[in-house]
Amino acid sequence: MVRSDVQLMLGVKHGDEASFELLLRRYRTPLCHFLNRMVRDQALAEDLAQEVFLRVYRARREYVPSAKFTTWMFRIATNLALNALRDSRHRQSELSLDAPAEAEDGSVVSLDVPDGAPRVEQQLVENERVAAIRRAIYALPEKQRAAVLLHKYQEMDYDQIAHILGCSVSALKSLLFRAYEVLRVELAPLVAPAVSGPGPGGTMEGGKP
Amino acid sequence: MNCERMEHRWIAYVDGRATPRERREVEQHLAGCAACRQRLEEYRSVWKLLEEVPAADPSPWFDARMRQRVAAEPAPSGWRRLVQWLPEPRLALATLALIAIGFWAASTPPRPAGRQPVVAMNEQEEFKMIKNMQVLENYDLLKELNAPNEAQGN
DSSP: OOOOHHHHHHHHHTTOHHHHHHHHHHHHHHHHHHHHHHHOOHHHHHHHHHHHHHHHHHTGGGOOTTSOHHHHHHHHHHHHHHHHHHHHHHHHHHTTOSOOSSOTTOOOOOTTSOOOOOOHHHHHHSOHHHHHHHHHHHTSOHHHHHHHIIIIISOOOHHHHHHHHTSOHHHHHHHHHHHHHHHHHHTGGGSOOOSSOOOTTOOOTTOOO | OOHHHHTTTHHHHHTTOOOHHHHHHHHHHHHHOHHHHHHHHHHHHHHHHHTTOOOOOOOTTHHHHHHHHHHTSOOOOHHHHHHHHSSOHHHHHHHHHHHHHHHHHHHSOOOOGGGHHHHHHHHHHHHHHHHTHHHHTOTHHHHHTTOOHHHHHO
């Protein structure tokens, strides 16, 4: 029988190292994907993912299953990612380099801002289309980016994402709308003209990865 | 519903989480608005485009590194280990509180000697009262003392 996250975490709380190992196997990949898309640097994303697991481990004794485990874990991950991005911005401004990757008022900046670029070999293999989509995601203000990543790739429900980001569900919906609206405009050149008329009624149900 | 109100409905419609009522409202609007139909198509395209972006998996040494870091964590101290085995933190606190109260009670000195004479004096007074009980209960004395009428009635 598959043990739930809460059961595993309670196991960790009572000193069962195997439970921690199972949680690690269950969440290392989604966590690394999320953090990678968030900070766009694989090495940093892995460091942050390790830090998330370490914090979960350190908090095991005080763990009370009050919130969903993934909400708790992704909340830690999101906060760590936001802090890391903030630190990197500070370092950039201290070095008097280019403008920060994201304006303080949350507005989207142009896509050609330096962004802690991925490794050279990655750039070589990545086709331009994927790179453009990646840049568009990365150019979103950080909170909007986190919302989109949790919504689109982690497939979390609105309540969960709102809890992770510390906002209301209605504020989250506005945040998501603004983010997808920016993506719609930014990615318009990549969208092939519609072959047929988009008659009403269809949704993207089942279109999740 | 107008195009502006659609803004609050787009995401839930596109991701399939809209309620049946919300879906009906959106579809009613789409039936009469070509601009929004176009917009819907663009949202669908964006939704699909985002799926084209892969993310790097963790490196092969991720787990080994993690195990190493966990192993380097300091082991819980003796009392923490005790607390860890208690099912609830509240219960652990309550247990500690009980132990503390037990220690406090055991280390409290005996009652101060100064209070004993008071008790002793009270006992003496009580003894005196019992000794005089016969006199106190001798109601005939009241008659001799010209007591008030009520007392005489008794």
